[in-house]
Amino acid sequence: MGLLPVAEAQARLLALAPPLSIEDAPLGLAAGRWAASAVTAKRTQPARDLSAMDGFAIAHADLPGPFRMIGESAAGRPFAGRVGAIETVRIFTGAAMPAGANCVLVQEEARVEGTLVHLAGEGPGHPGRNVRPAGLDFSEGDGLIAAGERLTPARIALAAVAGHATLPVRRRVRVAIAATGDELRPAGAPLGDGDLPESNGVMLSALLADLPVDLLDLGILPDRLEVLRDAFAGARPDVLVTTGGASVGDHDLVRPALEAAGAAIDFWRVALRPGKPMLAGRLGDGVVVGLPGNPVSAFVTATLFVRPLIAHLSGAADPFPATAPAVLGEPLPANGERTDYLRGRRIDGRVHIAAIQDSSMLRTLARADCLVLRQAHEPAAAAGDSVEILDLA
Ligand SMILES: Nc1nc2c(c(=O)[nH]1)N[C@H]1C(S)=C(S)[C@@H](COP(=O)(O)OP(=O)(O)OC[C@H]3O[C@@H](n4cnc5c(N)ncnc54)[C@H](O)[C@@H]3O)O[C@H]1N2
Numbered sequence: 001m002g003l004l005p006v007a008e009a010q011a012r013l014l015a016l017a018p019p020l021s022i023e024d025a026p027l028g029l030a031a032g033r034w035a036a037s038a039v040t041a042k043r044t045q046p047a048r049d050l051s052a053m054d055g056f057a058i059a060h061a062d063l064p065g066p067f068r069m070i071g072e073s074a075a076g077r078p079f080a081g082r083v084g085a086i087e088t089v090r091i092f093t094g095a096a097m098p099a100g101a102n103c104v105l106v107q108e109e110a111r112v113e114g115t116l117v118h119l120a121g122e123g124p125g126h127p128g129r130n131v132r133p134a135g136l137d138f139s140e141g142d143g144l145i146a147a148g149e150r151l152t153p154a155r156i157a158l159a160a161v162a163g164h165a166t167l168p169v170r171r172r173v174r175v176a177i178a179a180t181g182d183e184l185r186p187a188g189a190p191l192g193d194g195d196l197p198e199s200n201g202v203m204l205s206a207l208l209a210d211l212p213v214d215l216l217d218l219g220i221l222p223d224r225l226e227v228l229r230d231a232f233a234g235a236r237p238d239v240l241v242t243t244g245g246a247s248v249g250d251h252d253l254v255r256p257a258l259e260a261a262g263a264a265i266d267f268w269r270v271a272l273r274p275g276k277p278m279l280a281g282r283l284g285d286g287v288v289v290g291l292p293g294n295p296v297s298a299f300v301t302a303t304l305f306v307r308p309l310i311a312h313l314s315g316a317a318d319p320f321p322a323t324a325p326a327v328l329g330e331p332l333p334a335n336g337e338r339t340d341y342l343r344g345r346r347i348d349g350r351v352h353i354a355a356i357q358d359s360s361m362l363r364t365l366a367r368a369d370c371l372v373l374r375q376a377h378e379p380a381a382a383a384g385d386s387v388e389i390l391d392l393a
Pocket residue numbers: 179180181183184196197198199200201243244245246247248249252274275276277291292293294295297359
């Protein structure tokens with residue numbers, strides 16, 4: 001198997017499984033998920049003409065008044081009668097406009113004497129002034145959220161006011177995470193000679209925290225084929241994510257262990273730096289993604305592959321991270337055959353590239369606020385050139 005171009009690998013990964021089944025989620029549990037079908041308005045908003053201000057509902061033709069106050073309209077308590085000639089109704093923001101009135105005199109421009117209201121300012125300039133007409137926001141039957149759009153806080157609120165208590169979403173994704181490597185110990189545990197605190201598993205959990213996942217931590221697995229095989233075969237999640245053991249060394253057993261567990265590997269090795277040795281395939285009814293062990297490689301491949309896979313399974317129409325243009329702070333050499341994601345940091349509007357890009361170095365990753373994308377075979381770039389970045393901030 002040669003090196004697969006990144007975009008091709010991403011497409012093949014998503015093709016391994018369709019989005020998960022649909023369920024109705026209460027609004028409070030729908031946030032951050034994706035609409036599984038189009039959401040339309042069950043009602044018109046506002047349902048009728050409402051006042052946009054606190055003041056007095058009048059007929060514009062009756063200006064300059066004075067007006068005789070005949071009642072009150074508050075939000076939720078509309079005035080039942082009708083505003084006749086040079087009459088007014090005390091009205092509050094969000095309250096229904098009474099019949100016969102077509103604008104609102106704001107209270108700052110009114111002087112009240114008993115039941116008489118005098119104009120004490122410019123007054124509403126035209127009929128309809130300070131009134132929100134019925135249907136200003138949307139009308140019953142309008143399409144509000146498209147299938148595949150993320151349910152942001154604003155869309156949750158929109159759905160609520162459109163009359164929905166639940167929204168159609170894909171079920172949550174069950175994700176199992178396994179770190180592999182004899183040298184790994186849980187963070188904070190005592191370390192023997194050659195031991196290393198485990199960091200990829202906790203990084204992955206953190207990286208997926210804003211996605212609709214139920215995480216299953218398979219912990220740290222040793223470099224032993226049978227142990228790996230049994231752990232991989234037993235988990236049965238929607239997505240199994242492994243880290244480490246993906247390369248070609250004698251102790252890199254993830255691929256053979258997955259195959260022994262019954263996995264069909266779809267691809268191994270991507271034209272990507274960092275992250276070349278990643279693999280993906282099907283295991284049982286789920287998808288397995290094997291990430292490289294180097295911490296920055298694991299981060300980059302999780303960002304480019306695991307998060308988009310979870311978004312895709314959750315019904316996202318646009319599952320891949322967005323890139324944006326930025327101005328390069330220093331020159332970059334021509335790129336080789338692998339698409340490069342360089343740790344960068346924006347200072348005064350220019351992006352500066354960390355001098356050493358070794359994929360073991362977490363401190364440069366933690367300091368980076370973006371990844372600078374260099375396409376395979378991209379020519380050298382000068383300071384001031386535009387580059388594409390992936391925002392990490
Ligand atoms: N002869 C070759 N050697 C290597 C190649 C190659 O093509 N030919 N590829 C290199 C590349 S690129 C990468 S990336 C690494 C990835 O290899 P593995 O996925 O097999 O990763 P490991 O060997 O298991 O670990 C690499 C490194 O990362 C540390 N590690 C692993 N897991 C964790 C974890 N959960 N938390 C923290 N740190 C972890 C591990 O201790 C190693 O230091 O292979 C190159 N080699």
